[in-house]
Amino acid sequence: MDELRQSLLLSMELEDTRIKAQEDLKLKDEQISQLKHLLTTAIKERDEAQQNCQKLFLEKLIIQQKLQQNSANISSIDDDPTRGFSSSDCDESIVSSPQPAAAAELPVVVDRPLPEKGKLLEAVMKAGPLLQTLLLAGPLPQWRHPPPPLETYQIPPPPVAPPLPVNNCGSVNRKRGLCEGGSDSSVELKYQRIVLQ
Numbered sequence: 001m002d003e004l005r006q007s008l009l010l011s012m013e014l015e016d017t018r019i020k021a022q023e024d025l026k027l028k029d030e031q032i033s034q035l036k037h038l039l040t041t042a043i044k045e046r047d048e049a050q051q052n053c054q055k056l057f058l059e060k061l062i063i064q065q066k067l068q069q070n071s072a073n074i075s076s077i078d079d080d081p082t083r084g085f086s087s088s089d090c091d092e093s094i095v096s097s098p099q100p101a102a103a104a105e106l107p108v109v110v111d112r113p114l115p116e117k118g119k120l121l122e123a124v125m126k127a128g129p130l131l132q133t134l135l136l137a138g139p140l141p142q143w144r145h146p147p148p149p150l151e152t153y154q155i156p157p158p159p160v161a162p163p164l165p166v167n168n169c170g171s172v173n174r175k176r177g178l179c180e181g182g183s184d185s186s187v188e189l190k191y192q193r194i195v196l197q
Contacts, residue, residue, distance in 0.1 A: 070133055 115123035 074133060
C-alpha cells in the first residue's frame with residue numbers, strides 16, 4: 001500500500017513537471033516567434049533605409065553635377081570674349097538664358113562649413129557663380145526682423161578730402177611745395193599749413 005501511494009505521488013510529480021515543461025516550451029516558442037518577427041521587420045527597415053540612402057546619394061550626385069554644369073556655364077558667360085555690349089545687353093542675355101531657370105528648380109545644397117576667420121572675401125569670390133545663379137533665380141528672401149530704418153540725419157556724410165596746394169607754376173604739388181622755377185615761392189609753400197575745418 002505504501003509502495004502504491006509512493007508510486008502515485010511520483011507519477012503526479014512527474015505529470016506536474018511535464019506540464020510545467022510544456023508551458024515553458026510554449027513560452028519559449030512564443031518568444032522565438034516574436035524575435036523572428038522583430039528580426040524580419042528590422043531587416044526590412046534596414047533594406048529600405050539602404051535603398052533610400054542610395055537613392056539620396058544618387059540624387060545628391062546628380063544635383064552636384066547640375067550645379068557644377070550651371071556654374072561652368074555661368075563662368076563661361078563671364079569669360080565670353082564678346083564684351084563689347086553694354087551692361088544692359090549682357091544682363092538681358094543672362095536673364096534670357098535657360099540655365100538659371102534650371103538652377104531655380106534645384107534645391108540649394110549646403111554641405112560646406114563656414115569660412116575660416118579672415119577668409120570671407122575668398123569664400124565669397126569662390127561662390128560668385130553660385131551667388132549669381134541665386135540672384136537670377138528669383139526674388140531675394142525677406143527679412144524676418146528687418147533693421148530699423150535710418151533717418152537722413154543719422155547717416156554720416158562722406159569724408160571730404162582737403163584740396164591739394166597749387167604752386168606758382170600752376171601744377172599741383174603732390175610731395176612738397178617745390179616748384180622747378182622759383183625758390184622764394186618754394187620756401188613759402190614748404191611751410192604752408194592746410195587748415196581743415
